[in-house]
Amino acid sequence: MIVYLADKLPEAALKELGSLGCEVENHPDATSSDIANGIGKAMVLVVRSTVVTKECINNSPNLTLIIRAGAGVNNIDLDAASKSGIFVANCPGQNSIAVAELTMGLILSLDRFLPDNVIDFRSGNWKKAVYSKADGLYGKTLGIIGTGQIGTEVIRRARAFGMPVVAWSRSLTPEKAEQLDVTCAASVKEVASQCDILSIHLAMSPETKSLISSDVLSGLKDGAFFINTARAEVVDEEALYRELNSGRIRAGLDVFSDEPEFKKGEFTSRFQKLDNVYITHHIGASTKQAQMAVAMDAVDIVRGYLQEGTVRNWLNRCEKTQAPWQLIVRHFDKPGVLANVLAELKDAGINAQEMENVIFDGMKTACCSIQLDVKPDDGVIDAINERHDEVITAVLLPTRT
Ligand SMILES: NC(=O)c1ccc[n+]([C@@H]2O[C@H](COP(=O)([O-])OP(=O)(O)OC[C@H]3O[C@@H](n4cnc5c(N)ncnc54)[C@H](O)[C@@H]3O)[C@@H](O)[C@H]2O)c1
Numbered sequence: 001m002i003v004y005l006a007d008k009l010p011e012a013a014l015k016e017l018g019s020l021g022c023e024v025e026n027h028p029d030a031t032s033s034d035i036a037n038g039i040g041k042a043m044v045l046v047v048r049s050t051v052v053t054k055e056c057i058n059n060s061p062n063l064t065l066i067i068r069a070g071a072g073v074n075n076i077d078l079d080a081a082s083k084s085g086i087f088v089a090n091c092p093g094q095n096s097i098a099v100a101e102l103t104m105g106l107i108l109s110l111d112r113f114l115p116d117n118v119i120d121f122r123s124g125n126w127k128k129a130v131y132s133k134a135d136g137l138y139g140k141t142l143g144i145i146g147t148g149q150i151g152t153e154v155i156r157r158a159r160a161f162g163m164p165v166v167a168w169s170r171s172l173t174p175e176k177a178e179q180l181d182v183t184c185a186a187s188v189k190e191v192a193s194q195c196d197i198l199s200i201h202l203a204m205s206p207e208t209k210s211l212i213s214s215d216v217l218s219g220l221k222d223g224a225f226f227i228n229t230a231r232a233e234v235v236d237e238e239a240l241y242r243e244l245n246s247g248r249i250r251a252g253l254d255v256f257s258d259e260p261e262f263k264k265g266e267f268t269s270r271f272q273k274l275d276n277v278y279i280t281h282h283i284g285a286s287t288k289q290a291q292m293a294v295a296m297d298a299v300d301i302v303r304g305y306l307q308e309g310t311v312r313n314w315l316n317r318c319e320k321t322q323a324p325w326q327l328i329v330r331h332f333d334k335p336g337v338l339a340n341v342l343a344e345l346k347d348a349g350i351n352a353q354e355m356e357n358v359i360f361d362g363m364k365t366a367c368c369s370i371q372l373d374v375k376p377d378d379g380v381i382d383a384i385n386e387r388h389d390e391v392i393t394a395v396l397l398p399t400r401t
């Protein structure tokens with residue numbers, strides 16, 4: 001199996017893929033346009049932030065699995081992958097501590113003006129009085145939007161700093177909030193109005209796009225810190241720019257909308273002119289620890305696919321079919337039985353959406369459950385049941401959709 005790496009992975013991961021028997025095509029500096037014409041014979045594509053477009057997917061006839069060696073998958077055209085029957089998987093949780101550590105670093109940097117401190121030191125300017133104006137973090141309220149893996153790690157660290165936390169997340173219940181030792185807010189806006197520091201940890205999706213709206217940002221207290229280590233698109237960046245340009249709030253960002261796609265080179269951004277914003281180079285996940293954990297998780301997904309035919313962390317699987325009926329067929333385990341059952345369904349114009357076949361001890365009999373989009377009439381079920389030398393019983397049941 002050929003595995004195409006379109007980003008840099010640690011040497012140990014390449015070695016491990018080799019020992020699984022994979023042929024590795026290593027392209028650590030590949031860009032989205034480099035892979036747009038396809039990745040040749042490779043069956044598996046592993047990327048970090050390299051964008052996987054529909055052109056890349058459509059021009060890669062042998063591609064069957066795309067692995068995002070990281071958490072966010074908004075750099076992969078999921079729709080195009082699903083249309084082509086290509087699995088997409090990610091490696092969640094493996095870099096969450098690294099991102100939480102950067103989040104705390106950005107908060108500390110804002111409070112103590114660390115980057116400016118260092119810049120002035122390097123240019124020979126001693127300004128002790130200027131940099132002796134930090135507020136301190138103890139007792140400051142941290143607002144968290146999104147209590148997933150990263151949000152949770154940030155909460156732990158903030159509590160250790162003596163910071164009360166108020167949080168909103170779509171699935172945050174009062175019980176979960178109690179476990180996390182946070183106050184549960186009813187809305188994003190409520191968090192923004194109550195906190196001194198707002199930190200965003202949402203996945204990017206059509207539903208979360210610009211969830212951090214102009215209204216939310218204008219609800220922040222004067223002098224508040226705004227931290228985004230998630231994705232630029234979850235924030236209304238025009239509104240953020242306006243708030244920052246007015247000097248009303250300060251920000252620490254690891255992500256912004258014009259992030260260069262190339263891995264090294266010159267670029268410009270309107271944020272460069274604002275001294276109340278500290279921006280890092282999308283390095284949230286870039287610790288050796290996190291990169292190793294992510295890479296080994298990606299390798300383990302390849303291993304499972306190669307050796308068991310399953311895809312761990314499969315993201316573009318239809319969560320639940322809409323099929324209202326299921327046919328449970330207990331049958332003798334021999335060639336052609338399922339083909340004949342499916343032929344009866346096909347002749348009746350019925351589509352089998354999902355199907356699972358398991359065998360009993362002794363390997364003489366098996367049970368197949370088939371999710372059906374249309375209710376077969378009694379004649380179809382009778383015809384299947386009449387195949388006495390193949391079928392033990394076929395029973396139609398409603399699904400719990
Ligand atoms: N800066 C970096 O280098 C870096 C590294 C890792 C992850 N990230 C970003 O951080 C994000 C969060 O990572 P995580 O590991 O905590 O993921 P996670 O899946 O554990 O958490 C995602 C959060 O987003 C929320 N969410 C998802 N869909 C939503 C929707 N439709 N409406 C409302 N809320 C929704 C979830 O409820 C959850 O709170 C990633 O998706 C990625 O974009 C950035």
Ligand SMILES: O=C(O)[C@H](O)COP(=O)(O)O
Binds near residue numbers: 069071073095283284
């Ligand atoms: O979603 C992620 O995991 C991060 O954005 C990491 O991106 P990177 O792998 O390009 O550092």
